[in-house]
Amino acid sequence: xxxxxxxxxxxxxxxxxxxxxxxxxxxxxxxxxxxxxxxxxxxxxxxxxxxxxxxxxxxxxxxxxxxxxxxxxxxxxxxxxxxxxxxxxxxxxxxxxxxxxxxxxxxxxxxxx
Amino acid sequence: xxxxxxxxxxxxxxxxxxxxxxxxxxxxxxxxxxxxxxxxxxxxxxxxxxxxxxxxxxxxxxxxxxxxxxxxxxxxxxxxxxxxxxxxxxxxxxxxxxxxxxxxxxxxxxxx
Numbered sequence: 001x002x003x004x005x006x007x008x009x010x011x012x013x014x015x016x017x018x019x020x021x022x023x024x025x026x027x028x029x030x031x032x033x034x035x036x037x038x039x040x041x042x043x044x045x046x047x048x049x050x051x052x053x054x055x056x057x058x059x060x061x062x063x064x065x066x067x068x069x070x071x072x073x074x075x076x077x078x079x080x081x082x083x084x085x086x087x088x089x090x091x092x093x094x095x096x097x098x099x100x101x102x103x104x105x106x107x108x109x110x111x112x113x
Numbered sequence: 114x115x116x117x118x119x120x121x122x123x124x125x126x127x128x129x130x131x132x133x134x135x136x137x138x139x140x141x142x143x144x145x146x147x148x149x150x151x152x153x154x155x156x157x158x159x160x161x162x163x164x165x166x167x168x169x170x171x172x173x174x175x176x177x178x179x180x181x182x183x184x185x186x187x188x189x190x191x192x193x194x195x196x197x198x199x200x201x202x203x204x205x206x207x208x209x210x211x212x213x214x215x216x217x218x219x220x221x222x223x224x225x
Contacts, residue, residue: 004155006155009153032212034212036216041218041219042218042219043117043203043205043216043217043218043219044156044203044205044214044216045216046213046214049212049213090155090156092212094212100158100161100171100212101158101212101214102158103148103155103156103157104155105153105154105155106153106155
C-alpha cells in the first residue's frame with residue numbers, strides 16, 4: 001500500500017521569500033513522485049515528477065523538489081515566491097504497480113504581497 | 114489541443130435523484146479516472162477505466178458506477194444521490210501505465 005502525508009494544511013509566506021512545502025510518503029518500493037498545483041476553480045496541473053536518478057528535479061515556474069529515500073520525503077521548494085504562486089499544492093505517489101496515483105491532502109499556499 | 118473536458122461545471126441535485134457526470138478527452142488516452150476532492154482529504158480515487166468496458170473500483174467506489182463505451186468518453190453515475198456525495202469531482206486521463214495525468218476542471222456537485 002502507498003500513502004502520502006502533507007503535514008502542513010496551510011502555509012503563508014511573503015512575496016519574495018523562500019518556500020518549502022513538505023511531503024512524506026510511504027511505499028514498499030521506491031515510488032514515482034509528483035507535485036501538482038491547483039489554482040482556484042481549475043483542475044490539477046503537473047509541476048514536476050521524479051522517476052529515478054538525480055534526486056533534485058526541476059519543474060515549471062522555478063519550482064524544484066528533492067527526493068530523499070532515507071527520509072521518505074519529496075519536499076517542494078522555491079527560492080523566491082510570487083503572489084501568483086498562491087494555490088493548493090498536492091504531492092502524489094505511484095508505487096509502480098500501474099497508473100494509480102495516491103494524493104496527499106494538499107497544502108494551501110498564500111503569498112502575501 | 115490536448116484537454117480533458119468535464120460537463121457540467123456546476124450541478125445541484127436533490128437527494129435521491131440520479132446524477133450523470135460526463136468526461137471527454139481528445140488525446141486517445143487509454144486510462145481514465147474519476148476522483149472526488151473534499152477539504153483536507155485531497156483527491157480520492159473512485160474508479161479507474163483501463164479502456165472501453167474495462168473498469169475497476171478505486172478506493173471509494175460505494176454509491177457510484179461508471180460507464181466507458183468509447184475510449185474518449187468516461188461517465189460517472191450516482192444512482193440516488195446522497196448529501197454526503199456533495200463534492201468536487203475530477204476526471205483525469207493518462208496513457209496506459211503512465212502516471213502523467215491530464216485533469217479536467219472539475220464538476221462541483223451539491224446534493225440537497
